[in-house]
Amino acid sequence: MTTSSRLSWKDVRDEIHDAILTGRYAPGDRLPRDADIAEDLNCARSTVQRAMQDLSDSGLIERRRKGGTRVRRDPVTRATLDIPITRREVEQKGGRYSYQLLHSAEEPAPREVLAAFELGTAPRQMQRVEALHLSDGKPYLLEDRWICLETVPEIRDLDLQRESANEWLVVNKPYSRCDVKFYAISADDHVADVLQTAPGAALFVIERTTWIDTAPITTVKGITAPGYQLLTTT
Structure with a gap:
């Protein structure tokens, strides 16, 4: 070359x-x-x-x-999946978007979060954010998010009552790497109560972790309400 x-x-x-x-x-x-x-x-x-x-x-x-x-030994065709701004996703489907902040606090990151960020086991304080996104007043997606304060210290000053972490991060913290997982869970009592579904209901989860180079940005579980549909393009 x-x-x-x-x-x-x-x-x-x-x-x-x-x-x-x-x-x-x-x-x-x-x-x-x-x-x-x-x-x-x-x-x-x-x-x-x-x-x-x-x-x-x-x-x-x-x-x-x-x-x-x-x-790659066996090249694959991959679908394109952008990290969506949930507000736009709801509006593009014709819904009226609204948002509720359920919890936001600096907390010790649990072991599974440190593992997702590939940070080892040393204790770290991170921002824990739990929020509910709604479409036409009905639960659409429960956001359970951890944000690395070393990479995103600005999150401390953001009014998360008025602006969702999802939208702010997509606009202000472009990533160079993103890991995505898809799986299903059975709703526990808390998730069932927030998403207004029955305990034990099968729910689709989108889990994303992003980095800037090797610096972790955020890891989030988007727990979707029953009936959620995901569209990708190839």
Whole structure:
């Protein structure tokens, strides 16, 4: 990979993509370090990182912390799932949006939150936020969120009674990495009461954790009310 002119991240993506398709890098092969590619292509390392993220999102390569970047042995087609602003999601479905802050306080992060953030077990204070998003006055999604105060100290000054953490973070804290999980739970008494459903009801959960580089931003469980539908594009 050589060039004499400055390339955009799309140019870099296409260069790497072509190298994989032509067999220069076979399935399972490890790609050069981002810094080496940047030097070879005469571009910024951030440009390479953006290109690599796009190739990873498309399912062609896989990137692992401290494990480098490899061509996937079995490339996959991935759906596109943006982190939504819940207000807009409700309004796009024709609903009238409203929001209730249920709880907000600095608390010791539990073990599962530290694990989600890949922070080890050292005690840390984080902002715990629980909020209810409604559509036409009916429960739509229960937000159970932890925010890393080292990365997002501004959250302490935000009036969460008036502005949801979901909307503020999407607008003000763009992420470079996002892990997403989908699963179902049985509603406990608290969740059933908030979402106005029966205890033990099966509920769909979207769990997201985001980082800026290696700095954790937030991890959130969006527990949806019965009847919730999720749409993705490919």
